[in-house]
Structures are given as C-alpha cells and as structure tokens.
Amino acid sequence: MTKIAPSILSADFSKLGEEIKNVEKGGADYIHVDVMDGHFVPNITIGPLVVEAIKPVTDLPLDVHLMIQNPDAYISAFAEAGASIITIHQEAAVHLHRSIQQIKDHGAKAGVVINPATPVEMLLPILEEVDLVLIMTVNPGFGGQSFINSMVGKIEQLAKWRQDKNLSFEIEVDGGVNVHTARKCAQAGADVLVAGSAIFNRSNRHEAIREIREAAER
Ligand code: DX5
Numbered sequence: 001m002t003k004i005a006p007s008i009l010s011a012d013f014s015k016l017g018e019e020i021k022n023v024e025k026g027g028a029d030y031i032h033v034d035v036m037d038g039h040f041v042p043n044i045t046i047g048p049l050v051v052e053a054i055k056p057v058t059d060l061p062l063d064v065h066l067m068i069q070n071p072d073a074y075i076s077a078f079a080e081a082g083a084s085i086i087t088i089h090q091e092a093a094v095h096l097h098r099s100i101q102q103i104k105d106h107g108a109k110a111g112v113v114i115n116p117a118t119p120v121e122m123l124l125p126i127l128e129e130v131d132l133v134l135i136m137t138v139n140p141g142f143g144g145q146s147f148i149n150s151m152v153g154k155i156e157q158l159a160k161w162r163q164d165k166n167l168s169f170e171i172e173v174d175g176g177v178n179v180h181t182a183r184k185c186a187q188a189g190a191d192v193l194v195a196g197s198a199i200f201n202r203s204n205r206h207e208a209i210r211e212i213r214e215a216a217e218r
C-alpha cells in the first residue's frame with residue numbers, strides 16, 4: 001500500500017499537536033517535517049526544538065527533510081530530538097557518504113534528496129548506503145506549488161536501479177502531490193507520497209488522506 005506522509009508545513013502551527021494526532025488517526029504513515037534555514041531555500045521553518053516537542057505526540061515515524069546548508073552540523077541535534085528518518089540534500093552535502101554514515105551512527109534511517117534541476121544519476125554513488133531516496137517534484141521552499149511533471153522519469157529510473165541492483169531503499173516523492181498527481185508517482189514506483197497543502201488545506205484531513213491513497217492505487 002502506498003504510504004502517505006503529511007507535511008506539517010501546511011498545518012496550523014498554533015495547534016500542531018492536534019494536527020499531527022488528527023492525521024495519524026486519518027491513516028498517515030509518516031509525519032513529514034520540513035526544516036528550512038533561509039540559506040539553502042528562501043524560507044525559515046522549524047528546528048530541533050519543534051521535533052522534540054512533537055515526538056511524544058505521535059507513534060508515527062518523524063520523517064525529517066533537512067533543506068539546510070551544512071547538514072552535518074545539525075544531524076545529531078535532529079537525531080537526539082527524535083527524528084526517525086533524516087533526509088539530506090545531495091546538493092548541500094560536501095561529503096555525502098560521511099553525512100549518511102553520521103545519520104546511521106545516530107540510529108536514524110538515512111535519506112538523500114535531490115532538487116528538480118539535479119540529474120538522478122547524481123544519486124548512483126550513494127544508492128547502496130541509503131534507506132530512502134526522496135525526489136523533489138517542486139523546487140523546495142514552500143508548500144502549495146505545482147508538480148513538475150518531467151520529474152516522473154526520475155522515479156522510474158530509481159525504481160529500475162533498485163530492482164537491477166537488488167536494493168531496498170524506499171522511494172518518496174515531495175511537492176505538488178494531490179489526487180491528480182498521486183497516480184503517476186505510484187505507477188512510476190514511488191512508495192511514499194508527501195502531501196502538505198492537499199491534506200492540511202482540507203477541513204477533513206482523513207478524507208484527504210484516503211482520497212490521495214485511493215488515487216495512487218487506482
Ligand atoms: C517543499 C517541502 C514540501 C512541501 C510540500 O519545500 O519540502 O514537503 O511541504 O507541500 P505541498 O504538498 O503543498 O506541495
């Protein structure tokens with residue numbers, strides 16, 4: 001079954017705990033936490049303190065997406081705060097294998113992510129080391145942007161490499177995922193769909209999650 005990871009970026013931050021409990025009840029699989037530093041992306045969001053605060057609120061894995069420069073400096077803080085999966089940008093990591101190893105040394109699952117302008121081949125040297133690969137289908141920084149269709153080929157290529165190389169990393173897709181775009185992601189080989197605005201801009205989040213999952217599996 002396709003996993004759904006609601007991105008709390010589009011949640012009501014004045015009642016974040018309730019928002020998370022609500023999507024957990026609604027069938028979410030991961031809680032996607034978007035960390036932005038105002039340097040790697042043109043927006044600032046949350047840090048380890050918020051991750052620590054929401055950790056006791058949910059039993060779901062916290063899927064922490066670091067859109068920050070120099071991720072090495074913050075991996076331990078996010079791991080200690082309770083991140084279950086820590087995903088870093090290939091573009092921000094100078095020594096990617098070392099950073100991925102650092103995440104694993106802290107007991108978290110390690111993910112790598114690429115921006116839309118980065119060729120998927122950039123991931124080839126690291127595929128055997130990661131638990132998750134995230135394909136950005138928007139340029140990171142904000143919720144509510146439009147899905148970039150030409151990214152679907154990257155998902156297909158990754159799924160093919162995974163099979164050819166007999167690997168088992170999860171393929172996650174982030175940006176512009178909704179009932180219209182979920183199907184092509186899943187069909188291309190995505191296992192986990194991140195959705196922010198398509199879930200939190202709806203009053204009934206349970207229905208939103210169910211509709212996205214149904215669309216993915218249709
Ligand atoms: C984009 C973030 C996404 C974002 C997705 O910079 O990494 O996780 O919250 O939001 P939607 O689903 O609204 O595109």
Ligand code: ZN
Binds near residue numbers: 034
């Ligand atoms: Zn994200």
